[in-house]
Structures are given as C-alpha cells and as structure tokens.
Amino acid sequence: MAEKENIIIESGDRDQPFKYAIGMYGSMFFRELRDRRVFVGVKCPRCKKVYIPPRRVCGDCYEEMKEFVEVGPGGNIGTFTILRYAFIDPETGEQKPVPYGYGFIQLDGADTFFQHYIEIKDEKKVRIGARVEPVFSEERKGTIKDILYFKIVE
Numbered sequence: 001m002a003e004k005e006n007i008i009i010e011s012g013d014r015d016q017p018f019k020y021a022i023g024m025y026g027s028m029f030f031r032e033l034r035d036r037r038v039f040v041g042v043k044c045p046r047c048k049k050v051y052i053p054p055r056r057v058c059g060d061c062y063e064e065m066k067e068f069v070e071v072g073p074g075g076n077i078g079t080f081t082i083l084r085y086a087f088i089d090p091e092t093g094e095q096k097p098v099p100y101g102y103g104f105i106q107l108d109g110a111d112t113f114f115q116h117y118i119e120i121k122d123e124k125k126v127r128i129g130a131r132v133e134p135v136f137s138e139e140r141k142g143t144i145k146d147i148l149y150f151k152i153v154e
C-alpha cells in the first residue's frame with residue numbers, strides 16, 4: 001500500500017475575485033452581528049413567523065416583512081451532524097480538520113433554523129434540544145465567520 005500523499009494541482013496565479021451584494025436585509029443582519037453581536041430576524045405581519053436570517057418576503061404567505069426583531073443569542077439544537085470524513089475545504093484549499101459539529105440551531109424567538117458549527121468538545125452533550133450560545137470572533141468583519149461556533153451550555 002502506497003504512503004498517503006496529497007497531490008495538489010495548481011492552476012497558476014489566476015485570481016478569481018468573488019464579490020456580491022447581500023442586499024439590504026443581509027447587510028443589516030451582518031452589520032448588527034459585527035457591531036453589536038446581535039442576531040436580527042424579521043417578523044411576518046400576517047402569520048407572525050420570525051425568520052433568521054431576515055428575508056424580504058414570507059415564504060408561507062408571501063407578505064412583505066419589515067418588522068425587524070432581535071432573536072437569540074441563545075438557542076437550541078434542532079438537528080446536527082458530526083463530520084468525521086476529511087475533505088478539502090474549498091474556502092482554504094486545505095484539508096478540513098475533523099471531526100467537527102454542524103447543525104441547525106433554533107435561536108430564541110425565531111421560527112426558522114440558523115446553520116452553523118457546533119462545538120463537540122464533549123460529544124455526549126451534543127444532542128437535539130441541547131442549549132447553545134454563540135462564540136464570536138474577537139475581530140468581526142461582517143461575515144458568517146464573525147461567529148466561530150455555537151457552544152453547548154448547561
């Protein structure tokens with residue numbers, strides 16, 4: 001059996017700049033996360049469903065939504081997975097360290113789930129319904145990485 005070897009094929013020095021506007025609601029969401037460490041959702045005027053992250057139109061009743069509400073920062077795990085299979089992370093080009101947890105979190109006051117990493121320091125505590133809180137990055141830039149992960153709290 002051959003030794004494990006990572007073969008890297010380089011395509012030269014071509015840059016692929018990838019920028020896009022995230023819109024008014026997305027900008028507000030990431031600005032509040034960056035500046036105040038606050039999760040902003042939006043509430044439907046008809047069915048009262050609270051979406052996180054905020055979106056312009058309710059997916060259930062097609063109402064335009066303009067009422068912004070703070071949700072979280074705590075919540076509960078709705079579902080999760082623990083990834084153990086190593087793969088090349090497209091964001092870094094490096095092998096993603098495994099294992100790591102990823103899940104759908106229902107922040108307090110929200111009706112939808114927010115997807116992010118979940119700390120798995122003690123795997124026995126990672127379960128559906130477990131209480132979690134976000135751990136923020138010290139230097140926040142207005143991206144999803146401003147949240148490092150959600151940690152399990154007792």
Ligand SMILES: [Zn+2]
Binds near residue numbers: 044049058060061
């Ligand atoms: Zn609605």
